[in-house]
Amino acid sequence: MTIRGKAFIAGAFEHPGRELPDLSVSQIHAEVAAGALADAGLGFGDVDAYFCAGDAPGFGPLSMAEYLGLRCSYVDSTETGGSSYVVHAGHAAAIAEGKCQVALVTLAGKPRTGGAYPGAAGRMANAPESNFERWQGMPGAVGGYALAAQRHMYEFGTTSEQLAEIKVAASLHAQHNPDAFLRKAVTVEEVLDSPMVSSPLRRMDCCVVTDGGGAVVLVSPEVARDLPRRTAKVLGHGEAPKHTDNGRIDLTYSGAVWSGPRALDEAGVAVGDVDYASIYDSFTITVVETIEDLGFCAKGEGGRFVSDGALVAPYGKLPFNTDGGGLCNNHPANRGGMTKIIEAVRQLRGEAHPPVQVPDCEIALVHGTGGSLGTRMGSATLILGREDA
Amino acid sequence: MTTVAELPAFGPDPTPEDAPFWEAAAEDRLVLPRCRGCATFIWYPRSFCPQCHSPKGVEWVPASGRGTVYSFTVSHRGMGPYSEHAPYVVAYVELEEGPRVLTNIVGADLDTLGIGDPVTIVFQPAGQSKVPRFGPA
Numbered sequence A: 001m002t003i004r005g006k007a008f009i010a011g012a013f014e015h016p017g018r019e020l021p022d023l024s025v026s027q028i029h030a031e032v033a034a035g036a037l038a039d040a041g042l043g044f045g046d047v048d049a050y051f052c053a054g055d056a057p058g059f060g061p062l063s064m065a066e067y068l069g070l071r072c073s074y075v076d077s078t079e080t081g082g083s084s085y086v087v088h089a090g091h092a093a094a095i096a097e098g099k100c101q102v103a104l105v106t107l108a109g110k111p112r113t114g115g116a117y118p119g120a121a122g123r124m125a126n127a128p129e130s131n132f133e134r135w136q137g138m139p140g141a142v143g144g145y146a147l148a149a150q151r152h153m154y155e156f157g158t159t160s161e162q163l164a165e166i167k168v169a170a171s172l173h174a175q176h177n178p179d180a181f182l183r184k185a186v187t188v189e190e191v192l193d194s195p196m197v198s199s200p201l202r203r204m205d206c207c208v209v210t211d212g213g214g215a216v217v218l219v220s221p222e223v224a225r226d227l228p229r230r231t232a233k234v235l236g237h238g239e240a241p242k243h244t245d246n247g248r249i250d251l252t253y254s255g256a257v258w259s260g261p262r263a264l265d266e267a268g269v270a271v272g273d274v275d276y277a278s279i280y281d282s283f284t285i286t287v288v289e290t291i292e293d294l295g296f297c298a299k300g301e302g303g304r305f306v307s308d309g310a311l312v313a314p315y316g317k318l319p320f321n322t323d324g325g326g327l328c329n330n331h332p333a334n335r336g337g338m339t340k341i342i343e344a345v346r347q348l349r350g351e352a353h354p355p356v357q358v359p360d361c362e363i364a365l366v367h368g369t370g371g372s373l374g375t376r377m378g379s380a381t382l383i384l385g386r387e388d389a
Numbered sequence B: 001m002t003t004v005a006e007l008p009a010f011g012p013d014p015t016p017e018d019a020p021f022w023e024a025a026a027e028d029r030l031v032l033p034r035c036r037g038c039a040t041f042i043w044y045p046r047s048f049c050p051q052c053h054s055p056k057g058v059e060w061v062p063a064s065g066r067g068t069v070y071s072f073t074v075s076h077r078g079m080g081p082y083s084e085h086a087p088y089v090v091a092y093v094e095l096e097e098g099p100r101v102l103t104n105i106v107g108a109d110l111d112t113l114g115i116g117d118p119v120t121i122v123f124q125p126a127g128q129s130k131v132p133r134f135g136p137a
Helices: A025-040 A061-068 A084-095 A119-124 A141-156 A160-174 A188-193 A221-225 A256-267 A284-294 A325-329 A337-349 B019-025
Strands: A008-014 A049-051 A074-076 A102-109 A196-198 A212-219 A232-242 A276-279 A363-371 A377-386 B031-035 B058-062 B066-075 B088-095 B100-105 B118-126 B129-136
Touching (some): A008 A337, A074 A084, A084 A232, A141 A196, A160 A188, A160 A284, A256 A377, A276 A284, A276 A337, A284 A363, B019 B058
Parallel strands (some): A049 A102
Antiparallel strands (some): A008 A232, A232 A377, B031 B058, B088 B100
16 A cells, blocks of 8 residues: 555645744644644544644543544554654555545644643653663753764764754745744854854754644545645655664664655655755754755765755755744744645645745655654655645 | 762662662672673663564673763753753763763863763762763773
């Protein structure tokens, strides 16, 4: 069973809010669900499948299906951190199996105004490795990514200037997005002058912390046919958790080495066919390793690849994250996988902000990263095509 | 330069699978679980081999306490009990026996610390046991 051509993204909605002190997390889920369904030309009564992850309040789909008033024949609450929603889009292959017709995926959170997000810490408290990973003072997510960055620099000569180019490209895109949390274009020098957080990563190597959310609606070809809206065609999907490999951890590569080829194979496309890439950018180093592991360049060449404006839309070698990404636009619930799908759909529909719209965008790649980088990480890759791809 | 005594130390909550590790640590000894089938050192400790899944189980063997820095980060922003202790070093140390373990480097010059540097274990009291940190060899 392949998903290629069996499911279409008919609706996508990104919450415009970045600070939402007056909304509950459940309310934000409901607002993005309503937004994505309206975008598709559908209603809550059409939904027969629901997908959510660890950001969903309560008992996942059991709580949220009740809150949203959904009657489902299929649910999935796979939790792989920020990559979860890209996994969910792939699991909408259930549509191809005839289990459902209209699948809703939601993400929402308010880490900016609602205090620390308790999910990950709660889950890790009883992890089998917790006795060996909780007393070292790991400074949040940035520490794990910094360890990967340091090793990548050591093995391949990757530089802080190269990492900064990624933030610069994201900021050039964000200046066109009125909803972006950070809209000011920055220079390499400004990134290098920002305070060190966890060496070698500086403040501007880190994504923003914002409230917000997003949702997408996947539908069967039969449902898609009757909708007025342009859709994006799901062509391929791959997912792969990566772990510490019995203590022989290698921090220089990510699970994208497995999820990428699986997605591309299913889609029947090569990396050279990709017109636009949504690459999860929790930190700048995340983008370097992911681009290498997906095969856009050779291992170790990611730093050089991203230099000289390669990622800048619309005419760079690999236009990426044209909404400003997690580095500048938003990172709702501390999870960026959903917004990566949404911007890819905009590109394929020709609805990105005009200065960053990739001309004739036909094939888009979406990559989600969850957990840490190179260890206990979730990777998921999704290949989307234009409606007629 | 952070000394070992300056870092927060909160004790492990030993499980049946890792209790031998913490019992030895309390006596300043590093022991590692090794597979009785394929002789692979196992990390983090567990009662079976995730490499070969041998039914023979594992045995605990003394380790040298020597290793090299595989990667490290200088944290300038400690959280929780670490909020007053920055800058300090979080690192993966590759033990001579193979496993790469998450730990802290103490007593090192932060300006010259590098990947590949030789380090040796130091134990710091934490709760009913001690936690293994590493200093320059």
